[in-house]
Amino acid sequence: MNDKLYPDELVCSLIARKVHYLGKKGYKRTLHSMFGSPHVQNKYDLPSRLEDLSHATNLEVDELLYNHTLYPYYYSFLTDKQRENLTRSMIKGAGTGRSPNQYAGLTRSLIRSNTQLFLCPLCMKEDINSVGEPYWHRAHQLPGVLVCYKHNVMLHSCCPTCKSAIGFTTINEICITPAFCASGHNLTLTVQNHDENLFIVAVESYTLLRGIISDNTIIQQKYLQALRNKGHINKLRTSVIDHHFLMEQFFERFSPEFLRVIHVDIPQSDNKQSWFRKILRNQYTKNMHPIYHLLMMVFLSNTIASFLNISIEKDFNAGRWPCLNVACNFYREKVINRVIQEKREGNVKPLGVFECPYCGFTYSRVGPDKKRDDIYKIHHILKTGDLWDKKWEEIIKIAKGVKHLIRELKVSGTYILKKLRDNNLTHLLGGHEDFTKAQEVVRERFTIFLRDHKSTSRTELAQINRRDYWWLRNYDREWLEQILTNNELVLKKRKLFLEITRKNPKATRTELSEINDVVYRWLWRNDYDWLQNHLPPSRRSGKRLRHLE
Ligand SMILES: [Zn+2]
Ligand SMILES: [Zn+2]
Ligand SMILES: [Zn+2]
Incomplete structure (x- = not known):
């Protein structure tokens, strides 16, 4: 027999071949010669004491780790500390505290490691032709892998004819890869796989096993x-x-x-x-x-x-950002060279905080920046600073209303309103122009308008109702964004629902609600009239559907 490891062969497979060659009594001798001790309990997936094995086989420890164990597969998604512990326990073995399986988190995982070894009948044939004997492959032992990544045939963990077991996972019981089961059935019987996803899982698991993620x-x-x-x-x-x-x-x-x-x-x-x-x-x-x-x-x-290969968008364009304080000498000049970025729990979009080093004016913006002009946008003003406050004090004495203040101070209407309320200056609202009242009127008008233009795009909305759209954009932007995104969400859900009805033209109301319960319930709550118009006629009085609300 060959006492070298074959390509992709498991460490335990070499032991099994040696023991087989020497006969049952050769078991302890084999362990002793390979690991320096006859009492080594090794797992097929993450064996330990590879340093000893490296001396016995004349292979580098790294070669054993990366080519003859499932180490690269599990290593991919561990923390640095876990990686360090796993590596040490596999190389050194005894005396490192926990077992490699514990360090890799496998004992706590809901995903169970295979308890039996698997073989591919076609790989087995190929092995016999190329090296003269079959052996256990790493790529066939990965969790969730039921087919061969190379041949797309079902792997066997038992005899396909009589279902008797063919290989075990502890060293004590492991046997060489058999060509026949105990009852003499031929194990090279192949069963073609027809599930594309099974094949994909096998191929991609092998990708991980090759250590694609470092x-x-x-x-x-x-x-x-x-x-x-x-x-x-x-x-x-x-x-x-x-x-x-x-x-x-x-x-x-x-x-x-x-x-x-x-x-x-x-x-x-x-x-x-x-x-x-x-x-x-x-x-x-x-x-x-x-x-x-x-x-x-x-x-x-x-x-x-x-x-x-997905490239991560930079959250904020440019390495320098402008001061947006109209009272600062550096207004709209790129004098800020630092952004404090906050990842918000559960939020996909990042929040950047920008502070002018000269005037202290601090604002935040939700990223990522998409257009070049985005860097001049303010989400919230966090701190105004002395310069801006001084300008405010001056301007407030001669203020001619909200519009005037917005023009002079270059901040949003919402911010001005808040500032006026905080300083008990609401009389300014009623002076030249009653902002709150105007806001109420425009909001209401736009809401009604939107109701009749649910499937109209944002650009078209801006064209059809130019007056209100631009008023809101200038003075009431947050509200406008909110209502427009709501509108887009309605469209998305409607589209999904129409898709469902198209695919299931004969479905009843109840069946439609069951096919996509989430979309159905959402429309029921938020777009009731439309949903009613697009449902098949109710068989009963409709009372039975009420429970969905
Ligand atoms: Zn195969
Ligand atoms: Zn059999
Ligand atoms: Zn500044």
Whole structure:
């Protein structure tokens, strides 16, 4: 026999071949010669004492780690500390505290490691032809992998004819890769796979096994970027991820039945602790089982390689930003060279805080900046500073109303209003122009207008109702943004619903509500009249649907 490791061969497979060659009594001798001790308990996936093995096999420790264990697969998504511990316990073994499986988080994971070894009948044939004997491959032992990534045939963990077991996972019981089962059935019998997703999971698991991910620090940011690119953002609640919608899409890609087949727990969208939601949160992204990452990456980007190619948009353009204090000598000049960026929990969009080093005027803006002019936008004023305050004191004495103040101070109408209220200067509102009243009138007029133009784009709205649109944009921008994004959300949900009715032309009301419960309920609450007009005629009086509200 050959006592070298074959390509992609598991460490335990070499031991099994040696023991087989020497006979049962050779077991302890083999362990002693390979690990320097006859009492080594090694797992097939993450064996330890590789330093000893390295001496015995004349292979570098790294080569053993990366080419003959599942180390690169599990290593991908661990924290730095876990990586360090896992590496040490695999190289040194005894005396490092915990076992490699514990360090890799496998003992706590809901994803169970395989308890039996798998083989591919076609790889087995190839091995016999190329090296003269079959052996256990790493790529066939990954969780959730049921087919060969190379041949797309079902892997065997038992005899396909009589179902008797063919290989075990502890060293004591492990046997060489058999060509026949105990009853003499031929194990090279192949069963073709017809599930595309099973094949994808096998191929992508092998990608992880080859160690494609070394730097895992930006994975969470890439998830958020991918979500941003795909528009999976709930605009109604200022860019919080719409988990219900996202999960619906995920199940269209990987159905619950499929997840059951590959032994992955089915996530619930309202459970914040489910893997599907945790994986997107920064504090959990590392320390999640690789199969979860694999599914998420394939869902968002089709392959892991293309996911890793996603480039993260810079959140704020340019390396310098302008002071936006009209009273400052550096007004609109790029004198700020530092942005304090705040990631907000659950929020996809970043918030930048900018402070002028000369006048202290401090403002924030929600990123990412898209157009060049975005750098002149203010989301909130956090601090005005002495210069601006002085200008305010002067201007307030001669103020001719809100419009005048906005023009002179170059801040939003909302901010001026707040400032006037805070300083008990509301009489200024009624002076030249009654701002609040005007605001009320325009808001109401625009709301009615919007009701009749639900499917009109923003640009068209601005053209058709130029007067109100621009008034709101200048003096009441936050309200305008809010109502327009609401409008866009309605459109999105309507489109989804029409899609459902198109695909299910014969469905009853109840069936439609069950197909996409989330969209249905949303429309029921927010767009009742439209929904009623687009539902099939009710069979009963409609009372039975009330419970959905
Ligand atoms: Zn194969
Ligand atoms: Zn059999
Ligand atoms: Zn300034």
